[in-house]
Each structure stands twice: as structure tokens, then as C-alpha cells.
Amino acid sequence: MAQNMLLYWGTGSPPCWRLMIALEEKQLQGYKHKLLSFDKKEHQSPEVKALNPRAQLPTFKHGEIVVNESFAACLYLESVFKSQGTRLIPDNPAEMALVYQRMFETENLQQKMYEVAFYDWLVPEGERLESALKRNKEKLIEELKLWEGYLEKMGKGSYLAGKNFSMADVVCFPVIAYFPRLQCPKERCPRLMEYYEMVKDRPSIKASWPPEWLEKPVGEDILKSL
Amino acid sequence: MAQNMLLYWGTGSPPCWRLMIALEEKQLQGYKHKLLSFDKKEHQSPEVKALNPRAQLPTFKHGEIVVNESFAACLYLESVFKSQGTRLIPDNPAEMALVYQRMFETENLQQKMYEVAFYDWLVPEGERLESALKRNKEKLIEELKLWEGYLEKMGKGSYLAGKNFSMADVVCFPVIAYFPRLQCPKERCPRLMEYYEMVKDRPSIKASWPPEWLEKPVGEDILKSL
CATH class of the missing domain: 3.40.30.10 (Glutaredoxin)
Structure with a gap:
């Protein structure tokens, strides 16, 4: 097909x-x-x-x-392909609302992760400032706290938007996977790291795992000082 | 309701x-x-x-x-409320794909507009750099060229994703409306300004027009030098 x-x-x-x-x-x-x-x-x-x-x-x-x-x-x-494979957007309005909400919040997490992890790539050499990178790190830490709170509230074994794997997980997992890879301290986001461990072996995720990450399982330690 | x-x-x-x-x-x-x-x-x-x-x-x-x-x-x-009011996401796959595509491209236009128009608000005083603002302006001009191309290709009287008003227009119009308001030269985006003129009196848009814009129809000339 x-x-x-x-x-x-x-x-x-x-x-x-x-x-x-x-x-x-x-x-x-x-x-x-x-x-x-x-x-x-x-x-x-x-x-x-x-x-x-x-x-x-x-x-x-x-x-x-x-x-x-x-x-x-x-x-x-x-x-x-609504009726094929996993239903990623639920019909139930309350569940749907939460899936959409977390899906779009992912852009905040992605942007804030990029602005720390890829700061040197995003900002030309002459314009890089310690103060800006420090502020970016603070914003990323605040962002992680929000997600920690969400997972804490949902309880152990939950996906990002409830009991079922959804579009929120599809769009957000690849962002979350950068935190352990770039050696973010586990204490910064223990709930997210539990979630990561729970989801990383899901067949869809294993099948699409970045090939260079298989060759080199540990990345640079860019987030080590977060 | x-x-x-x-x-x-x-x-x-x-x-x-x-x-x-x-x-x-x-x-x-x-x-x-x-x-x-x-x-x-x-x-x-x-x-x-x-x-x-x-x-x-x-x-x-x-x-x-x-x-x-x-x-x-x-x-x-x-x-x-799928069957109520305007259908904003079409069922036809090709039309739907274009609506989603332009809807999500809106975030590029919004971000790049913000990074020029609201530069001083986004960047603390000690960190503002002429070179960064200049680059932001260049990126915004490139972004506008893309949208000009899209509208040019679709032809006169088209909405952002086709013949019908759609979710692409819902999410993008409020961003586009900042260009005439902040006095962007019309030559920078003539097609977008034609689109703006066509859509600005639509009942949904008139009914939701920012009240402070009614009181003060012309904003600051922040985009005049674009």
C-alpha cells in the first residue's frame, strides 16, 4: 500500500x-x-x-x-488511513483535546532543546553570548519541569496524553530521545526518562531508530551541564 | 451552544x-x-x-x-463541531494535505515576523545586535517570497490553500494582518496584500478584529524598512 x-x-x-x-x-x-x-x-x-x-x-x-x-x-x-494501524487521534473529545494540546506543546520543547543543544549551529560565531545560552538553559529547565508535572499527574506507565500511545507520542518522542542521548542529567527529568525507557522499544520506534544512533549509541555531552 | x-x-x-x-x-x-x-x-x-x-x-x-x-x-x-459552520479541513486528501501544509508553514511566517517586529521585546537590551536583526529581516523577506510564490501559483482570488476559506486562513490571517499594520512596504508582498484586502472584511474576521486596532487603525512603522 x-x-x-x-x-x-x-x-x-x-x-x-x-x-x-x-x-x-x-x-x-x-x-x-x-x-x-x-x-x-x-x-x-x-x-x-x-x-x-x-x-x-x-x-x-x-x-x-x-x-x-x-x-x-x-x-x-x-x-x-484512519482505520488502519494505531488510532493516533482519539474520537472522545476530552482525550482528543489532550492529544492535540500535548502535540502542539511539543514545539516548545523542541525549540527550547534546539536553542541549547544546537546553539552554536543556530547562532553565528560572532553573535554567541554566554548570557543568551544561560537564559536558553533556564528556559529549557522550566520547560522540562512542565512535562515532568504532566507525567507526574498522569501517573506511572502513562503515555504523554493518557493511557494510549497517541499522536502526542509520535511527534514528541524524537525530541525526548535527545535528552538521554546528549547526556542530560537524569535528575532534570526523571519522569520523562521513565517514559523514554518505556517507549523506546516500541516496534514503530525501533524500526525508525536513527541509523547513526545505532552505530554510535552515545552522542556528544552537550546537555550534561543542564 | x-x-x-x-x-x-x-x-x-x-x-x-x-x-x-x-x-x-x-x-x-x-x-x-x-x-x-x-x-x-x-x-x-x-x-x-x-x-x-x-x-x-x-x-x-x-x-x-x-x-x-x-x-x-x-x-x-x-x-x-465538524458539521457546524464552515468546514475548515476538507475531506478530499489533496485539498486536506494542502490545508495542513500551509497551516503548519504559518509557524515559520509567525516566528520570522516576530523576530523582526518584536526583536526588542524578545531580546534583552544588552544582547541586541544589528547583525542579528539584519539577518532576521533577510529571513523574513525570504519567507514572504515563498508565500508570494504560493499565491501567485494559485491565482487571483484564491485563499491560502485553494478556492475555499480553510483552517490555513484561520491560523495565518492574524499573522498576515501585521504586515500592513506595521507598515511593511506593499512591494514586499503584493499578493499577500491582495489576499489581505480580500479577506479582511469576512464576517468572522471583522467580528474578532482586535479592539485596540479599531481605536488605532495604524500601528508603529516597525516593518517600514523591510
């Missing part, structure tokens, strides 16, 4: 990874894909730009339909 | 405004609401924090269901 799908992706990119988790959860294995190198700037190649004027990954095509923003592609797959 | 809804909002905030447009489009008038002042930090009041640990606006409650992220609340309303 997924042979008419084409994905251009980069390894370790949370936006790519979440779309790959969604494809697995919706039982859309067997799609065509091409792994591109950010370092070699392959995402800026003409073949990507032809489908994605932003020249970003993921770039995703289903038949003649192109949908590149990772959240957009995940929602599209859930809508079009 | 909307009497069991409660909205805390701030005037001129794109996230608040988009939720108010969605409420109008879904014929959910008559909701309870409370206008809070960002300047007086009323969004950090205990009544907001009780519903929203981020202490942000919008803060939105439907019965006992709380959903605060503006995109999340808009999608929630569309799902729960």
Missing part, C-alpha cells in the same frame, strides 16, 4: 523521525525513501527543491500529493 | 485571534470571554495559571475540557 509513497529524510532529525514513526504506526511500511546528508547539503538538492521550496527534510510525497511539514504529514496520514 | 465555553484572551495576539476566528467560523458565538492585559501581566494571574501552567493566552475551556495551544484548540473545534 505504501509503495506510492516517497520520503526524503535525514538521520536524527526529529521532524523526519516523527513522520517515520507515524508511517510505522499506520502500517505503511514499504515506502520508497532516500536518506540524505545534511552535512553534504543534500537536502538542498534540486530533487528535494522540486517538491519542497523550503529545501528541508522531511520531504514527503503520497502519489501526487506532497506534504512536507512533519506535523502536517502526520495529521494527513492519520486522516487518510 | 457556546455558553459552556470560556476564553481568556489578549488583544492583537495572533494565537488568540486565530482561535476567535475559528469560533466565529464554527458558529460558536456567545462564549464567555475575558480580555486580559499583557502590559499589566494579567495573563500571569492565578485564574489563568489554574487552567494553563504556561500562563499564556489564549486559555480556553469547553465544559471541563481545557485546550490552550491555539492550533490545538482550532483543530479540536473543527473535529468536535
Whole structure:
């Protein structure tokens, strides 16, 4: 069924990874894909730009339909393949509201993680300031506290938006996975790390695990001082 | 029907405004609401924090269901009141994909607009750099070019994701409205300004127009030099 799908992706990119988790959860294995190198700037190649004027990954095509923003592609797959694989957006209004809420809060966590972990990559050399990085770290710590509170309130064994694995987990897990990888102290987010341990071996996540993370299971210690 | 809804909002905030447009489009008038002042930090009041640990606006409650992220609340309303008012997410997969795509691209436009228009508010005084603001402006100009291209391709009289007003318009219009208000030169985005003129008198948008913008129709000239 997924042979008419084409994905251009980069390894370790949370936006790519979440779309790959969604494809697995919706039982859309067997799609065509091409792994591109950010370092070699392959995402800026003409073949990507032809489908994605932003020249970003993921770039995703289903038949003649192109949908590149990772959240957009995940929602599209859930809508079009609603009754196939895992139901990622529940029908029950209260459950649905929480899934959407946590799904969109993920952008806060992602942005704040990037602004610490990838500060040197985001800010040109002459403009880097200790004071800004310090503030970014404080904001990230505050953000983690929010998520810790959410998980604490939901209780042990809960997913991000309740008892069932949902779109909130699909979009957020690849962001959360950066905390242990970049050696964030476990005390900063013990509940999130419990959640990480619970979810990391889920088949959809194992099947889409970044290949470079398999080769090199421990990343740089960028978050060690958080 | 909307009497069991409660909205805390701030005037001129794109996230608040988009939720108010969605409420109008879904014929959910008559909701309870409370206008809070960002300047007086009323969004950090205990009544907001009780519903929203981020202490942000919008803060939105439907019965006992709380959903605060503006995109999340808009999608929630569309799902729960699918057959009421305007259909904002089409069933047709190709149309749906484009609506989701432009909806999520809006976050790029919003972020890049903020990083120019609200630079002094986002960056503490000692950390402001001409070079950073200049780069932010260049990024915003590039972003505007993308949207100009989209509208150019779709043709005159088109909405952001096709022939029909959709969720893409709901979430993006409040961002686009900042360009004429902050005196962005029309030549920077002539197609977007045509779109703005076409959409600004739509009933849902007029009904939710920021009250301070009615009192003071022209804002600061922050984008004049773009």
C-alpha cells in the first residue's frame, strides 16, 4: 500500500523521525525513501527543491500529493488511513483535546532543546553570548519541569496524553530521545526518562531508530551541564 | 451552544485571534470571554495559571475540557463541531494535505515576523545586535517570497490553500494582518496584500478584529524598512 509513497529524510532529525514513526504506526511500511546528508547539503538538492521550496527534510510525497511539514504529514496520514494501524487521534473529545494540546506543546520543547543543544549551529560565531545560552538553559529547565508535572499527574506507565500511545507520542518522542542521548542529567527529568525507557522499544520506534544512533549509541555531552 | 465555553484572551495576539476566528467560523458565538492585559501581566494571574501552567493566552475551556495551544484548540473545534459552520479541513486528501501544509508553514511566517517586529521585546537590551536583526529581516523577506510564490501559483482570488476559506486562513490571517499594520512596504508582498484586502472584511474576521486596532487603525512603522 505504501509503495506510492516517497520520503526524503535525514538521520536524527526529529521532524523526519516523527513522520517515520507515524508511517510505522499506520502500517505503511514499504515506502520508497532516500536518506540524505545534511552535512553534504543534500537536502538542498534540486530533487528535494522540486517538491519542497523550503529545501528541508522531511520531504514527503503520497502519489501526487506532497506534504512536507512533519506535523502536517502526520495529521494527513492519520486522516487518510484512519482505520488502519494505531488510532493516533482519539474520537472522545476530552482525550482528543489532550492529544492535540500535548502535540502542539511539543514545539516548545523542541525549540527550547534546539536553542541549547544546537546553539552554536543556530547562532553565528560572532553573535554567541554566554548570557543568551544561560537564559536558553533556564528556559529549557522550566520547560522540562512542565512535562515532568504532566507525567507526574498522569501517573506511572502513562503515555504523554493518557493511557494510549497517541499522536502526542509520535511527534514528541524524537525530541525526548535527545535528552538521554546528549547526556542530560537524569535528575532534570526523571519522569520523562521513565517514559523514554518505556517507549523506546516500541516496534514503530525501533524500526525508525536513527541509523547513526545505532552505530554510535552515545552522542556528544552537550546537555550534561543542564 | 457556546455558553459552556470560556476564553481568556489578549488583544492583537495572533494565537488568540486565530482561535476567535475559528469560533466565529464554527458558529460558536456567545462564549464567555475575558480580555486580559499583557502590559499589566494579567495573563500571569492565578485564574489563568489554574487552567494553563504556561500562563499564556489564549486559555480556553469547553465544559471541563481545557485546550490552550491555539492550533490545538482550532483543530479540536473543527473535529468536535465538524458539521457546524464552515468546514475548515476538507475531506478530499489533496485539498486536506494542502490545508495542513500551509497551516503548519504559518509557524515559520509567525516566528520570522516576530523576530523582526518584536526583536526588542524578545531580546534583552544588552544582547541586541544589528547583525542579528539584519539577518532576521533577510529571513523574513525570504519567507514572504515563498508565500508570494504560493499565491501567485494559485491565482487571483484564491485563499491560502485553494478556492475555499480553510483552517490555513484561520491560523495565518492574524499573522498576515501585521504586515500592513506595521507598515511593511506593499512591494514586499503584493499578493499577500491582495489576499489581505480580500479577506479582511469576512464576517468572522471583522467580528474578532482586535479592539485596540479599531481605536488605532495604524500601528508603529516597525516593518517600514523591510
